[in-house]
Amino acid sequence: MPPENFSNIEQQVASLCEAHDCEPHRLLQILIQVQEIYRFIPPEAITSIARHLNLPRVSVEGAAGFYSFLSLEPAGNYRVLFSDNVTDQMVGNQELMRQFCSKLWLEPGKVSEDRLVSAAFTSCTGMCDHGPAALVNGQPLTNLTSDRIDLIADLILGKSPVSNWPSALFEVNDNIRKTGMLLDKPFVSGNAIGAVLARGPDATLAEIKLSRLRGRGGAGYATAEKWTGCRNAPGSMRYIVCNADEGEPGTFKDRVLLNSYADLVFEGMTVGARLLGCAKGLLYLRGEYLFLLEKLEGILKRRREDGLLGHNIFGETGFDFDIEIHVGAGAYICGEESALIESLEGKRGRPRNRPPYPATHGYLDQPTVVNNVETFACAAIIAFRGGKWFGKIGTWQSSGSKILSISGDCARPGIYEYPFGTSVQEILDDCGVDEAYAVQVGGPSGVLISWKELDRRISFEDLPTAGAFTIFKRGRDILQAVRNYADFFAHESCGFCTPCRVGTQLQKKIVDKIANGHGTASDLEELKHLGHLMKTMSHCGLGHTAPNPVLDMLEKFPGAYEQKLRNLSFEPAFDLDAALETARRITGRDDPAAHLP
Amino acid sequence: MNKAITIDGKTLPFEDGQTIMDAALTAGVYIPRLCHNPELKPHGSCKLCVVNANGRNVTSCTMPASDGMVVTNNTPELNEDRKALVQMLFVEGNHICPACEASGNCQLQAAGYYLRMESPHFTHFYPPRRVDASHPDIFLDLNRCILCELCVRASRDIDKKNVFGISGRGIDSHLVVNSESGRLGDTNMAVTDKAAHICPTGAILIKRKGYTIPIGKRTFDQKTLSEFHLGQVKQPEPDGE
Numbered sequence: 001m002p003p004e005n006f007s008n009i010e011q012q013v014a015s016l017c018e019a020h021d022c023e024p025h026r027l028l029q030i031l032i033q034v035q036e037i038y039r040f041i042p043p044e045a046i047t048s049i050a051r052h053l054n055l056p057r058v059s060v061e062g063a064a065g066f067y068s069f070l071s072l073e074p075a076g077n078y079r080v081l082f083s084d085n086v087t088d089q090m091v092g093n094q095e096l097m098r099q100f101c102s103k104l105w106l107e108p109g110k111v112s113e114d115r116l117v118s119a120a121f122t123s124c125t126g127m128c129d130h131g132p133a134a135l136v137n138g139q140p141l142t143n144l145t146s147d148r149i150d151l152i153a154d155l156i157l158g159k160s161p162v163s164n165w166p167s168a169l170f171e172v173n174d175n176i177r178k179t180g181m182l183l184d185k186p187f188v189s190g191n192a193i194g195a196v197l198a199r200g201p202d203a204t205l206a207e208i209k210l211s212r213l214r215g216r217g218g219a220g221y222a223t224a225e226k227w228t229g230c231r232n233a234p235g236s237m238r239y240i241v242c243n244a245d246e247g248e249p250g251t252f253k254d255r256v257l258l259n260s261y262a263d264l265v266f267e268g269m270t271v272g273a274r275l276l277g278c279a280k281g282l283l284y285l286r287g288e289y290l291f292l293l294e295k296l297e298g299i300l301k302r303r304r305e306d307g308l309l310g311h312n313i314f315g316e317t318g319f320d321f322d323i324e325i326h327v328g329a330g331a332y333i334c335g336e337e338s339a340l341i342e343s344l345e346g347k348r349g350r351p352r353n354r355p356p357y358p359a360t361h362g363y364l365d366q367p368t369v370v371n372n373v374e375t376f377a378c379a380a381i382i383a384f385r386g387g388k389w390f391g392k393i394g395t396w397q398s399s400g401s402k403i404l405s406i407s408g409d410c411a412r413p414g415i416y417e418y419p420f421g422t423s424v425q426e427i428l429d430d431c432g433v434d435e436a437y438a439v440q441v442g443g444p445s446g447v448l449i450s451w452k453e454l455d456r457r458i459s460f461e462d463l464p465t466a467g468a469f470t471i472f473k474r475g476r477d478i479l480q481a482v483r484n485y486a487d488f489f490a491h492e493s494c495g496f497c498t499p500c501r502v503g504t505q506l507q508k509k510i511v512d513k514i515a516n517g518h519g520t521a522s523d524l525e526e527l528k529h530l531g532h533l534m535k536t537m538s539h540c541g542l543g544h545t546a547p548n549p550v551l552d553m554l555e556k557f558p559g560a561y562e563q564k565l566r567n568l569s570f571e572p573a574f575d576l577d578a579a580l581e582t583a584r585r586i587t588g589r590d591d592p593a594a595h596l597p
Numbered sequence: 598m599n600k601a602i603t604i605d606g607k608t609l610p611f612e613d614g615q616t617i618m619d620a621a622l623t624a625g626v627y628i629p630r631l632c633h634n635p636e637l638k639p640h641g642s643c644k645l646c647v648v649n650a651n652g653r654n655v656t657s658c659t660m661p662a663s664d665g666m667v668v669t670n671n672t673p674e675l676n677e678d679r680k681a682l683v684q685m686l687f688v689e690g691n692h693i694c695p696a697c698e699a700s701g702n703c704q705l706q707a708a709g710y711y712l713r714m715e716s717p718h719f720t721h722f723y724p725p726r727r728v729d730a731s732h733p734d735i736f737l738d739l740n741r742c743i744l745c746e747l748c749v750r751a752s753r754d755i756d757k758k759n760v761f762g763i764s765g766r767g768i769d770s771h772l773v774v775n776s777e778s779g780r781l782g783d784t785n786m787a788v789t790d791k792a793a794h795i796c797p798t799g800a801i802l803i804k805r806k807g808y809t810i811p812i813g814k815r816t817f818d819q820k821t822l823s824e825f826h827l828g829q830v831k832q833p834e835p836d837g838e
């Protein structure tokens with residue numbers, strides 16, 4: 001680990017900014033590098049960056065304060081963030097965190113007094129098939145056990161650089177269990193680009209239309225329509241953006257696509273570039289997947305050398321296109337396309353007011369297409385094999401296949417590709433589930449289904465999903481799962497609009513109150529009321545979907561909360577005994593006399 | 598050739614580029630709001646001005662009007678939801694009206710009266726928030742900040758100073774000022790700045806002016822929020838002073 005050098009912040013920051021051409025759009029990338037060097041963002045660095053990029057200091061501080069992986073306070077030479085998805089909780093992440101903290105004399109969320117180490121929870125890191133997982137200085141730790149926690153604590157106490165830690169701690173596998181039209185055959189780079197050049201852009205766009213391809217990020221907008229809108233919009237420059245900010249808890253299929261099918265994804269972006277006349281592509285890689293960056297940069301380099309990116313691609317004069325990777329820094333909201341664009345521009349990831357839509361006013365106010373990783377993979381396959389071939393798989397409204405990230409209570413978690421229209425029961429049979437009680441389809445923003453609904457099908461017309469598929473066996477506490485999801489939304493709300501900023505907090509507090517045995521019938525009514533407010537008044541999809549798990553539980557799993565309710569119509573949220581907790585902690589007391597009866 | 602929308606059955610003409618809020622204001626139709634001020638670029642964060650347009654809820658201060666749009670605004674359902682939003686703003690901060698200098702001039706308080714809010718309803722958060730008295734003429738009390746960003750926009754777009762910004766995320770979002778110390782006194786803010794007089798609550802107060810107008814003779818002792826906001830079109834001075 002390089003020694004911290006705070007004496008020459010000005011010099012360090014100046015050279016960093018110059019390496020990014022003092023371009024304000026590179027602000028987030030610069031902040032990420034500052035965080036890597038100092039393990040936090042010192043106030044002097046903020047002032048200096050602002051001066052070099054010619055931005056108001058408040059804008060730099062605003063961006064730095066928005067992203068979870070950037071810290072405005074010292075966070076230790078070793079910053080350990082335990083993934084807190086419900087699947088991590090199922091396999092004991094809370095106990096591991098306690099063990100870690102007690103071994104290192106840490107308080108969760110606070111840095112040790114010697115500024116050596118800090119530990120905290122973070123939202124799902126996309127390692128649900130490798131849980132319990134964590135990040136140390138941005139690198140993924142997988143399959144954590146009590147023994148591994150001891151080892152990690154010893155490595156930290158011995159001040160061993162993370163790069164010297166045993167590689168077994170960082171092992172990430174694809175876990176591909178079932179392949180289909182996308183994952184089946186090895187793809188030969190250049191095949192799709194060659195097909196587009198032979199057929200022409202108009203005819204290829206017609207093939208995409210014929211395929212009835214819909215976006216794989218969840219919302220399911222028709223890809224041909226989105227691309228046509230961007231193509232027809234006036235602008236001096238067009239951009240094609242790949243959304244690899246796979247933040248929905250329980251989803252990890254983009255991790256696998258980028259690890260083993262990156263050529264297919266980049267080829268899809270290049271196909272799009274040819275159709276839309278884009279000269280520049282951007283891939284927004286979630287901060288949790290930083291470990292893929294070097295590999296992806298290498299693939300881009302190879303593709304440039306092979307004439308698949310750069311000038312005169314495939315020998316076609318005037319076909320110029322290249323792809324740049326931007327890294328995120330821990331913000332679920334950046335999966336929302338307009339927030340992602342703001343983040344690409346180096347700003348706080350705050351969803352824009354729409355209209356105008358990105359197709360006409362996107363990145364740098366120019367026509368922009370934002371699509372999911374898997375959508376680009378589909379586009380490449382369609383360009384090569386044709387729309388008719390693609391459209392034969394799946395259902396009429398949901399053509400093609402869907403890659404699912406399966407985790408939770410099953411024998412074989414991992415990646416499964418199915419034709420759209422496959423039933424939940426069939427999927428459960430494949431991944432080895434004895435007695436399913438509930439399945440969260442599409443992550444917390446999706447649908448929580450019960451054991452009575454296993455004949456439902458994965459499709460836009462029934463169960464749309466971006467890919468998360470989290471299984472709960474009989475005996476699992478659904479209230480605990482919903483509590484985890486309520487925490488998640490409260491943590492990830494961007495804070496822009498009132499209903500989501502405050503509503504997600506109120507929802508979390510009430511779910512906590514019920515889980516702690518203080519809930520009453522009026523709290524259930526309040527949850528419905530909050531759900532209505534968030535769904536109808538919020539600014540973007542985060543607020544619209546934040547009440548989904550709670551409302552699904554209220555409707556389908558009354559057993560999960562009924563026995564926890566007090567038999568009263570009202571109980572105050574204020575808990576007198578809990579209010580004494582701070583005093584107990586300060587005085588180090590926990591005896592019966594320090595508690596109220 | 599004339600384009601028009603209807604709001605609650607009333608037909609209102611509009612010009613291209615106008616939002617639903619613009620069209621309503623021009624015609625003297627009131628849509629409740631807190632973060633919008635016709636002098637500044639629309640923001641769309643408080644969500645009080647959400648209306649239903651052609652069956653969909655939209656934010657009227659940012660949604661462009663389109664010909665034939667059918668809007669419902671002054672309905673018991675929407676006003677109930679707006680009241681809940683005001684209650685949310687009350688409980689997420691520390692708003693103690695009887696002890697606040699801005700009482701009677703405060704738009705959040707006036708919105709509570711306008712929407713017939715009788716209690717905060719939700720559980721109070723009692724967040725620890727900063728106060729900053731470092732500036733010789735201006736007092737900053739974040740306990741009362743509702744994150745409308747009117748000061749951010751006024752300082753950026755009118756004063757051309759960028760004194761204010763937002764940092765943090767979610768419920769931890771908070772106003773920051775443009776100095777390394779984080780103190781308002783170390784910025785170039787002046788008491789004559791637009792940003793010093795645009796706060797709808799009591800988060801930005803002018804020192805030594807708090808009680809020059811006695812309680813009982815203040816803005817919202819004389820008029821409702823609706824009368825005040827509709828008046829803003831003709832005489833764009835949001836502050837009583």
